[in-house]
Amino acid sequence: QVQLVESGGGLVQAGGSLRLSCVASGNIRSINTMAWYRQAPGKQRELVALITSSSGGETQYSDSVKGRFTISRDNAENVMYLQMSSLRPDDTAVYLCNAPRVLTTTWSYISSWGQGTQVTVTT
Numbered sequence: 001q002v003q004l005v006e007s008g009g010g011l012v013q014a015g016g017s018l019r020l021s022c023v024a025s026g027n028i029r030s031i032n033t034m035a036w037y038r039q040a041p042g043k044q045r046e047l048v049a050l051i052t053s054s055s056g057g058e059t060q061y062s063d064s065v066k067g068r069f070t071i072s073r074d075n076a077e078n079v080m081y082l083q084m085s086s087l088r089p090d091d092t093a094v095y096l097c098n099a100p101r102v103l104t105t106t107w108s109y110i111s112s113w114g115q116g117t118q119v120t121v122t123t
Contacts, residue, residue: 019084
């Protein structure tokens with residue numbers, strides 16, 4: 001019904017930058033909050049940042065990325081971004097897109113996850 005597809009991951013040296021994208025498609029009427037999570041091998045999934053659908057988009061960041069990452073979205077296109085700067089080796093993880101409350105065209109609410117995109121930061 002609703003698909004989230006991430007892109008933009010890759011291999012980057014410490015101090016570098018990457019921009020991730022998450023495109024939502026399917027039977028979407030509206031999407032409220034969208035979020036980026038990450039999961040490193042052997043670690044729990046971690047909330048990286050989230051953004052609401054309100055005008056200007058209210059944002060929240062984990063302490064570990066605050067000041068280095070910027071989340072944004074294009075509500076009209078159902079696309080969310082994560083601009084990552086000053087990357088560090090401990091940012092290495094699979095980054096996943098999440099829309100926890102999507103209103104579908106059938107007036108039901110669902111939660112959707114993407115498959116993830118790998119980000120690897122080398123020294």
